[in-house]
Amino acid sequence: xxxxxxxxxxxxxxxxxxxxxxxxxxxxxxxxxxxxxxxxxxxxxxxxxxxxxxxxxxxxxxxxxxxxxxxxxxxxxxxxxxxxxxxxxxxxxxxxxxxxxxxxxxxxxxxxxxxxxxxxxxxxxxxxxxxxxxxxxxxxxxxxxxxxxxxxxxxxxxxxxxxxxxxxxxxxxxxxxxxxxxxxxxxxxxxxxxxxxxxxxxxxxxxxxxxxxxxxxxxxxxxxxxxxxxxxxxxxxxxxxxxxxxxxxxxxxxxxxxxxxxxxxxxxxxxxxxxxxxxxxxxxxxxxxxxxxxxxxxxxxxxxxxxxxxxxxxxxxxxxxxxxxxxxxxxxxxxxxxxxxxxxxxxxxxxxxxxxxxxxxxxxxxxxxxxxxxxxxxxxxxxxxxxxxxxxxxxxxxxxxxxxxxxxxxxxxxxxxxxxxxxxxxxxxxxxxxxxxxxxxxxxxxxxxxxxxxxxxxxxxxxxxxxxxxxxxxxxxxxxxxxxxxxxxxxxxxxxxxxxxxxxxxxxxxxxxxxxxxxxxxxxxxxxxxxxxxxxxxxxxxxxxxxxxxxxxxxxxxxxxxxxxxxxxxxxxxxxxxxxxxxxxxxxxxxxxxxxxxxxxxxxxxxxxxxxxxxxxxx
Ligand code: SF4
Numbered sequence: 001x002x003x004x005x006x007x008x009x010x011x012x013x014x015x016x017x018x019x020x021x022x023x024x025x026x027x028x029x030x031x032x033x034x035x036x037x038x039x040x041x042x043x044x045x046x047x048x049x050x051x052x053x054x055x056x057x058x059x060x061x062x063x064x065x066x067x068x069x070x071x072x073x074x075x076x077x078x079x080x081x082x083x084x085x086x087x088x089x090x091x092x093x094x095x096x097x098x099x100x101x102x103x104x105x106x107x108x109x110x111x112x113x114x115x116x117x118x119x120x121x122x123x124x125x126x127x128x129x130x131x132x133x134x135x136x137x138x139x140x141x142x143x144x145x146x147x148x149x150x151x152x153x154x155x156x157x158x159x160x161x162x163x164x165x166x167x168x169x170x171x172x173x174x175x176x177x178x179x180x181x182x183x184x185x186x187x188x189x190x191x192x193x194x195x196x197x198x199x200x201x202x203x204x205x206x207x208x209x210x211x212x213x214x215x216x217x218x219x220x221x222x223x224x225x226x227x228x229x230x231x232x233x234x235x236x237x238x239x240x241x242x243x244x245x246x247x248x249x250x251x252x253x254x255x256x257x258x259x260x261x262x263x264x265x266x267x268x269x270x271x272x273x274x275x276x277x278x279x280x281x282x283x284x285x286x287x288x289x290x291x292x293x294x295x296x297x298x299x300x301x302x303x304x305x306x307x308x309x310x311x312x313x314x315x316x317x318x319x320x321x322x323x324x325x326x327x328x329x330x331x332x333x334x335x336x337x338x339x340x341x342x343x344x345x346x347x348x349x350x351x352x353x354x355x356x357x358x359x360x361x362x363x364x365x366x367x368x369x370x371x372x373x374x375x376x377x378x379x380x381x382x383x384x385x386x387x388x389x390x391x392x393x394x395x396x397x398x399x400x401x402x403x404x405x406x407x408x409x410x411x412x413x414x415x416x417x418x419x420x421x422x423x424x425x426x427x428x429x430x431x432x433x434x435x436x437x438x439x440x441x442x443x444x445x446x447x448x449x450x451x452x453x454x455x456x457x458x459x460x461x462x463x464x465x466x467x468x469x470x471x472x473x474x475x476x477x478x479x480x481x482x483x484x485x486x487x488x489x490x491x492x493x494x495x496x497x498x499x500x501x502x503x504x505x506x507x508x509x510x511x512x513x514x515x516x517x518x519x520x521x522x523x524x525x526x527x528x529x530x531x532x533x534x535x536x537x538x539x540x541x542x543x544x545x546x547x548x549x550x551x552x553x554x555x556x557x558x559x560x561x562x563x564x565x566x567x568x569x570x571x572x573x574x575x576x577x578x579x580x581x582x583x584x585x586x587x588x589x590x591x592x593x594x595x596x597x598x599x600x601x602x603x604x605x606x607x608x609x610x611x612x613x614x615x616x617x618x619x
Contacts, residue, residue: 004521041086070496081294096193111211170350326357332384
């Protein structure tokens with residue numbers, strides 16, 4: 001069946017060095033095979049790597065940055081405001097991506113664009129303006145040093161309108177901090193894998209989008225009927241109201257109860273004062289409003305205000321679980337106002353809250369264990385819960401001052417400078433670990449180890465299921481669920497929708513196959529769509545293998561093998577190397593990769609066509 005609707009079939013390719021842009025046609029074969037979002041991004045990155053014989057400096061001008069919503073982005077259906085940023089990551093040197101909510105991707109669709117790819121480097125700090133598919137590159141050197149929120153305001157002022165969406169970097173991105181993020185709508189971030197540093201390396205302060213086109217939908221009546229069922233299901237779910245009230249903040253209590261809450265740089269899985277930084281605390285004195293991405297009834301964003309004390313006046317959209325855990329319990333902070341302040345500072349400076357909490361936690365433990373000296377810390381001691389020193393370190397990282405210059409290079413840079421820090425910093429492939437402790441969950445450990453972008457929970461989040469199953473879960477079941485998550489989750493990113501209605505409320509993924517059918521007119525079953533998303537997981541593996549990844553890299557932080565949590569329900573648990581090696585081999589076997597984690601050479605043939613045929617001529 002052919003694609004009848006749902007796309008504009010346009011790809012905008014911008015060369016910042018030459019200062020020009022081309023509007024290219026996307027072929028139907030490409031659209032069907034790669035769907036959108038992360039799928040379009042992975043294929044364009046693969047082609048760009050082929051063009052450059054797989055030799056790309058992540059912070060060099062040839063690294064391609066792809067921004068792609070999906071065919072469902074901007075269509076009225078549950079939680080359809082997602083958009084992917086894809087590139088070779090400066091943190092890992094491998095495939096990287098991060099998805100952003102809010103309204104930026106919706107506006108890109110309304111501008112008539114299905115994908116933007118950006119190469120080169122502008123001669124001075126610039127802003128890329130996309131208006132209904134037409135592009136202008138504006139030199140705006142005056143934005144240098146402005147934080148994300150300020151820059152968004154100044155750009156809107158310069159353009160004389162608020163009717164645009166702006167994705168911007170802060171000081172962290174300008175300074176190419178390897179975990180810099182891209183911020184939109186004042187607080188929604190493409191946070192992981194250092195996409196903000198790539199924009200910084202291209203002298204690209206912001207991308208501004210304005211569009212007023214209707215997004216094409218093939219079968220409106222079918223879409224409306226499917227929506228009625230899906231929205232009703234969500235509204236009537238027993239946890240729907242809790243999600244609206246607390247968003248992801250409800251996870252703090254759950255993670256503490258299960259012993260998987262990062263505390264004191266993952267020295268522990270419980271935090272004695274967790275109730276001072278949890279959802280109930282937020283609701284009792286801080287939350288002043290909700291925020292949501294496009295068309296999302298779950299509205300998981302919390303707008304908080306600190307009313308009293310030394311952080312009075314701090315307003316932030318957040319925190320959500322990851323930010324609160326990594327900047328709170330992981331650093332020994334039990335003052336919710338200080339967590340809000342740290343979260344706000346990271347948003348302003350444009351650095352990822354998970355990685356920031358990870359590297360600062362490692363510094364505190366490194367100093368405690370004598371790995372780092374007072375001189376390494378620029379003469380200022382730091383201990384657990386030391387709010388002032390922690391806020392100071394966040395500033396230093398974004399500005400690359402003193403020790404901040406090393407920390408800004410992330411886990412790999414820290415270990416290169418101080419090899420003993422490998423004992424305390426948690427990362428996989430160079431990406432700092434998310435806020436779920438995997439030492440009591442072999443499936444979660446496998447998920448982190450085999451994730452294409454490094455230790456990030458959104459690739460496969462299996463820990464809750466394993467907690468429910470206890471010890472009665474076979475290796476086969478653990479591997480199967482990791483692979484299933486790695487199959488279904490790319491599909492959400494490819495379609496341009498949020499995964500939370502599915503993972504948190506149990507909204508069936510079959511609805512999304514139906515949404516795809518009604519929007520595009522292509523009669524593809526869920527199973528067929530999952531085959532395409534599985535192809536994307538294989539493609540990103542091929543990218544990583546061509547960049548040097550093998551079994552040795554599908555590994556875990558040293559702490560996960562060696563240091564169990566000290567107290568709580570997971571005390572004493574570690575991942576045993578024999579157990580891990582056994583399950584990793586089973587994973588490779590089920591994936592059809594060899595014992596070293598290498599897919600068969602024949603797999604590359606699936607991706608030998610060129611997304612942009614003209615790129616082949618560059619070879
Ligand atoms: S659940 Fe939260 S992150 Fe997902 S679309 Fe809704 S508001 Fe955005």
